[in-house]
Amino acid sequence: MNQKKKQIKVFQNQDYKELGILYGLFFEDLNHAADGGLYAEMVQNRSFEYCGMDKKEYHALTAWEKAGAIEWEVRTERSMHAEKPHYLHVEAQPGGAVCNTGYNAGFFVEAGKGYDFSMYAGSVDGNVSIRVTVEEEGVVCADGHLEISGGTWKKYELQMNASRTTICGHLVLTFEAGGICDLDMISFFPQDTFLGKKGGLRKDIAEALQEMNPKFMRFPGGCLVHDGSLNDHDRNSMYRWKRTLGKVEERPTWRSNWGYNQSLGLGYFEYFCFCEEICAEPVPILPGGFNPHKGVGVPLWKIGEWVDDALDLIEFANGSCDTVWGKIRKDLGHEAPFHLKYIGIGNEEVGDGFFERYPYFHQAIREKYPEIKIINTSGPFASGESYEAGWRSAKKYGSDLIDEHYYSAPEWFLANMHHYEDYDENGPKVFLGEYASWGNTYYNALVEAAYMTHLERSKAVAMACYAPMLCNVDYVNWKPDMLWFNNHAILKTPNYYVQKLFMQNQGTDAVTFETTNLDEIIPLVDEKAITGKFAIAGNDIEGTIWDVRVTDCNTGDVITLHDIQIDKNNLENLLMEIKNSHYKVSFRFRRTAGRKGLKIYFGEKDEKNRLIWEFGGWDNWDCNIASCYAGRSSTISQRLFHVEDIEYFLELEVEDRRIRTWVNGVLYNDTADCLPKLEELYVTASVDRSSGRTILKVVNLTGEEKDVLLSLDGPARNSVIVTCLKGHGLDETNSFENPDNIIPQTERFPVYGNELSYTFTSHSVTILSFENDGFC
Numbered sequence: 071m072n073q074k075k076k077q078i079k080v081f082q083n084q085d086y087k088e089l090g091i092l093y094g095l096f097f098e099d100l101n102h103a104a105d106g107g108l109y110a111e112m113v114q115n116r117s118f119e120y121c122g123m124d125k126k127e128y129h130a131l132t133a134w135e136k137a138g139a140i141e142w143e144v145r146t147e148r149s150m151h152a153e154k155p156h157y158l159h160v161e162a163q164p165g166g167a168v169c170n171t172g173y174n175a176g177f178f179v180e181a182g183k184g185y186d187f188s189m190y191a192g193s194v195d196g197n198v199s200i201r202v203t204v205e206e207e208g209v210v211c212a213d214g215h216l217e218i219s220g221g222t223w224k225k226y227e228l229q230m231n232a233s234r235t236t237i238c239g240h241l242v243l244t245f246e247a248g249g250i251c252d253l254d255m256i257s258f259f260p261q262d263t264f265l266g267k268k269g270g271l272r273k274d275i276a277e278a279l280q281e282m283n284p285k286f287m288r289f290p291g292g293c294l295v296h297d298g299s300l301n302d303h304d305r306n307s308m309y310r311w312k313r314t315l316g317k318v319e320e321r322p323t324w325r326s327n328w329g330y331n332q333s334l335g336l337g338y339f340e341y342f343c344f345c346e347e348i349c350a351e352p353v354p355i356l357p358g359g360f361n362p363h364k365g366v367g368v369p370l371w372k373i374g375e376w377v378d379d380a381l382d383l384i385e386f387a388n389g390s391c392d393t394v395w396g397k398i399r400k401d402l403g404h405e406a407p408f409h410l411k412y413i414g415i416g417n418e419e420v421g422d423g424f425f426e427r428y429p430y431f432h433q434a435i436r437e438k439y440p441e442i443k444i445i446n447t448s449g450p451f452a453s454g455e456s457y458e459a460g461w462r463s464a465k466k467y468g469s470d471l472i473d474e475h476y477y478s479a480p481e482w483f484l485a486n487m488h489h490y491e492d493y494d495e496n497g498p499k500v501f502l503g504e505y506a507s508w509g510n511t512y513y514n515a516l517v518e519a520a521y522m523t524h525l526e527r528s529k530a531v532a533m534a535c536y537a538p539m540l541c542n543v544d545y546v547n548w549k550p551d552m553l554w555f556n557n558h559a560i561l562k563t564p565n566y567y568v569q570k571l572f573m574q575n576q577g578t579d580a581v582t583f584e585t586t587n588l589d590e591i592i593p594l595v596d597e598k599a600i601t602g603k604f605a606i607a608g609n610d611i612e613g614t615i616w617d618v619r620v621t622d623c624n625t626g627d628v629i630t631l632h633d634i635q636i637d638k639n640n641l642e643n644l645l646m647e648i649k650n651s652h653y654k655v656s657f658r659f660r661r662t663a664g665r666k667g668l669k670i671y672f673g674e675k676d677e678k679n680r681l682i683w684e685f686g687g688w689d690n691w692d693c694n695i696a697s698c699y700a701g702r703s704s705t706i707s708q709r710l711f712h713v714e715d716i717e718y719f720l721e722l723e724v725e726d727r728r729i730r731t732w733v734n735g736v737l738y739n740d741t742a743d744c745l746p747k748l749e750e751l752y753v754t755a756s757v758d759r760s761s762g763r764t765i766l767k768v769v770n771l772t773g774e775e776k777d778v779l780l781s782l783d784g785p786a787r788n789s790v791i792v793t794c795l796k797g798h799g800l801d802e803t804n805s806f807e808n809p810d811n812i813i814p815q816t817e818r819f820p821v822y823g824n825e826l827s828y829t830f831t832s833h834s835v836t837i838l839s840f841e842n843d844g845f846c
């Protein structure tokens with residue numbers, strides 16, 4: 071076959087976008103990312119503060135067991151600190167013991183390694199001798215001993231060396247001669263933490279993040295930030311940074327909206343330090359005094375306290391040591407400023423409440439700290455009412471950036487590669503603070519890589535981070551995730567490697583390139599119109615549907631269908647198969663029981679491939695359209711809506727790929743389900759002005775090899791390092807059993823005359839780093 075020669079030509083001297091801190095990380099304590107994760111503490115519920123508000127099954131003795139002749143009780147009479155009122159009172163006979171079961175299968179200790187045990191204790195009746203061990207089914211893996219004396223609370227510390235390795239140990243405190251005492255803040259850390267810090271971070275996880283070379287880290291979370299009470303002394307408080315500082319034994323513990331407890335051992339100071347240690351710009355996100363999950367906000371006359379939180383945070387990070395908060399930073403052990411440059415207010419906010427409050431933060435920060443870049447926020451989807459509200463606010467007040475979030479099917483990304491093409495590059499910049507395609511397969515990673523080439527090229531996009539970052543395999547709130555871990559190992563997903571490759575090879579400036587004979591577009595689905603089954607199901611409700619009509623808009627023919635009783639089984643009521651390219655379905659609906667609304671399915675091929683009108687979706691907040699490919703859903707239109715127990719007249723019109731809905735005659739959704747397609751190659755080029763590298767990133771999503779002549783205009787380069795993800799089936803992934811299944815491979819080649827003929831393997835991500843050494 072006579073194929074035309076394909077070419078990519080890079081103009082190394084034509085910078086068109088400073089890449090700045092484009093690629094970074096997003097840390098949120100969900101999936102036990104902090105406790106039982108990055109925070110290396112192994113004792114679960116170390117201060118007996120767990121309770122039913124954190125999680126229904128929790129109580130003060132969760133993760134604790136007793137053995138032998140021992141009485142115990144959690145008390146509050148002589149608390150060590152008001153923030154942590156509970157402690158354990160023990161009355162033991164000789165040999166009685168208490169033990170902690172830790173996270174996952176238990177404690178992980180490794181033979182030959184050192185561990186720091188500590189606890190606060192006070193004896194009630196004479197000295198109490200305690201043997202501290204880590205045991206696996208009675209077999210001792212680490213052993214130590216301490217003596218409690220005196221009734222006042224004192225800290226007792228013990229360094230222990232493990233003699234055996236276990237991944238399912240229990241921490242056992244045995245009262246050898248019996249005794250009566252009170253115990254609190256029982257703690258067990260590895261000494262081999264990240265950078266060897268006492269009470270620090272889990273080394274393997276922290277190092278996996280550090281080696282990515284992220285340019286920033288957004289923290290402490292998404293919904294974690296704004297979900298909860300407005301009172302910072304409530305156990306379910308929104309995330310209020312000031313309450314996370316200081317000695318760990320004096321910090322409160324909180325309910326996490328992800329259904330567990332936050333010890334807050336990892337607090338704001340630790341986040342700032344970690345950012346500094348991994349050379350990532352800190353990007354803290356503060357709540358805007360509004361909880362979008364409940365639609366409740368602080369009254370405007372009280373907003374000052376919340377705005378002060380933002381101003382004080384900047385002072386804490388950057389202020390000199392003679393300012394109030396700068397001194398607090400110094401007293402915590404960090405005299406030098408953290409050089410904070412960014413602050414985010416709000417997280418994927420929906421509803422007017424947030425946007426009424428945002429200007430107070432914005433104006434105060436601008437006035438006092440004009441050098442700080444302020445990040446506004448849009449909703450949880452790539453389009454729709456909340457997204458538009460965020461953008462309106464960001465443009466109106468002149469936010470520097472706006473935080474966009476979306477989790478979608480790979481097919482959504484394939485259909486929306488040029489999402490940022492029409493964005494105004496002179497307005498607020500995009501901070502894509504959360505995104506992922508649903509899944510951790512090789513295919514997901516390839517699609518994300520292709521999308522990242524467009525993020526890199528777009529002048530509108532300034533920052534982007536994959537989400538979520540961490541997940542403990544035994545405590546999954548959300549998937550996919552970038553790094554998975556248990557108590558002793560981590561699993562780097564293909565998505566992680568893509569992020570890492572792009573971070574390590576970001577460059578300082580994007581440069582122009584041109585392609586020749588690389589313009590083929592391959593449609594993945596050939597369906598001009600949305601056709602298929604039409605069905606309706608309740609979403610945990612009861613109700614009635616009547617007056618159902620289907621109109622063929624091409625002919626004007628109307629079919630009237632039977633009434634439906636919706637019951638709580640959420641069963642799909644199939645109404646008919648629709649084959650027209652332009653049709654309208656209308657019906658009346660009244661809910662009679664339950665809190666949510668309906669799921670209206672159309673264009674359904676099967677349960678995994680269909681469109682859904684979610685009327686009263688997500689806890690009855692939304693009127694959305696979702697497009698579902700291979701069981702993975704993407705929201706393509708969002709409007710806020712609460713279904714009530716009244717009569718509604720609902721209409722859905724489908725015209726080719728366009729979808730419109732009306733509620734009682736008012737247009738609610740107007741969107742198009744764009745079809746996924748493949749471009750022949752996805753390409754971006756950058757230069758690293760500090761190291762003198764020229765970097766070409768190329769993603770081949772097709773099933774064919776592509777032979778391409780690469781040529782560099784500008785400075786001579788004589789060698790290239792090629793790093794590739796290639797040679798895998800699209801469904802493959804990494805696992806704990808086979809963690810290195812998908813990993814990058816690196817080679818170095820000479821370059822002659824600034825040209826290289828290169829074959830991009832089918833289904834591959836390739837990073838070519840052109841340099842000036844290695845070969846002469």
Ligand code: AHR
Nearest residue numbers: 292293294418537538548
């Ligand atoms: O990343 C998981 C969650 O997704 C975040 O908490 C929230 O911001 C988003 O909805």
